Amino acid sequence: MLATLAFYVGVMGAGPLKLAQADSDMIFPMDERAARYWRFVTDGVMGGVSKGGVQFASEDGLGFARMTGDVSTANNGGFIQIRAGISFAGMADNGAGLTGLRLVTRGNGERYFIHIRTRNNRRPWHYYAAPFETGADWQQVEIPFASFQHSDGLRPAAPSPQDMISLGIVAYGRDHAADISVAELAFY
Numbered sequence: 001m002l003a004t005l006a007f008y009v010g011v012m013g014a015g016p017l018k019l020a021q022a023d024s025d026m027i028f029p030m031d032e033r034a035a036r037y038w039r040f041v042t043d044g045v046m047g048g049v050s051k052g053g054v055q056f057a058s059e060d061g062l063g064f065a066r067m068t069g070d071v072s073t074a075n076n077g078g079f080i081q082i083r084a085g086i087s088f089a090g091m092a093d094n095g096a097g098l099t100g101l102r103l104v105t106r107g108n109g110e111r112y113f114i115h116i117r118t119r120n121n122r123r124p125w126h127y128y129a130a131p132f133e134t135g136a137d138w139q140q141v142e143i144p145f146a147s148f149q150h151s152d153g154l155r156p157a158a159p160s161p162q163d164m165i166s167l168g169i170v171a172y173g174r175d176h177a178a179d180i181s182v183a184e185l186a187f188y
Contacts, residue, residue, distance in 0.1 A: 025102070027186040031063025032056045038065065038082045041168075048077015052171075052178060062138075064183040071171045071178055080178055081115065083168040088161050095161030098187050100144035103169075107134025107180040113170040114143060118163035120156070127151050127168075128159040134180055142188075161187070 028034065035056040043050045052069015069080045088095025101114065112134060115127040128148040132141045146158045167185075171178035 025186045025188045026098075027184060029063055029184055030056070030065040030182045031058065034063075034065070037084045039084070040067070040080070040082055042069075042080045043072075043077030046077070047075050048072065048079070049074050050077050050080050052080040054082050062183050064181045065169075066179070066181040067169065067171070068179045069171065069177075071174065071176050073173075073175055078174070079170055079172040081168040081170040081172075083115075083166055085166045086164050088164065093162075095164070095187070098145070098161040100142060100146075100188055101167075102143070102184075102186040102188060103132065103141045103182055104138055104184040105132070105134055105141055105180060105182045106136060106138045108177065109133075109135060110171070110176055110178065110180075112178075112180050113168075113172050114148075115168040115170050115172075116148060116159045116164055117166045117168075118159050119165060120163055123152075125151065126154070129170075129172075138183065 038054065040054045042048065042052060050069060050071045052067060054065055054067045056063065056065050065082060067080065067082050071078060071080055111131050113129050113131050115129050117127050121127060128150055130143045130148045132143060148158050150157065169180065169182055171180065
């Protein structure tokens with residue numbers, strides 16, 4: 001069932017990311033091997049001035065992605081993110097049985113977001129979003145798909161795994177310093 005699940009970079013051709021399995025969860029470690037599946041994007045794509053970057057590192061044997069930067073709402077901007085393409089097409093049910101995602105994360109105490117794009121998003125600025133809080137210590141955060149809201153309030157109200165095409169970990173919406181690390185991303 002899980003052997004054909006793949007994370008793909010937004011630009012096709014990077015290939016599948018191997019995943020670990022614990023019980024029935026699909027777990028994607030965010031270590032240096034995962035770096036090629038993620039790309040860093042800022043609001044500069046639309047004229048914004050936010051700056052930052054992502055590093056894949058290891059600490060005490062735990063690999064993680066660390067995104068840092070300065071989010072600025074100047075010039076109609078306001079985000080930095082790391083994003084990867086995603087497809088559950090290789091699963092027998094195309095991911096229909098999945099109900100949410102789980103992160104192992106830490107940060108600077110700011111609020112961050114998961115943004116999910118689906119085949120139903122008709123405009124580049126449409127996405128589903130769910131917030132989560134960070135703290136200085138590693139913590140597990142669960143986000144049910146039912147808690148996601150569409151950026152334009154459109155229907156369907158929550159994203160369906162079968163329709164998902166990309167996922168972003170995002171610092172968004174207000175002027176602030178971003179510093180977030182993610183060691184693991186899992187779907188349940």
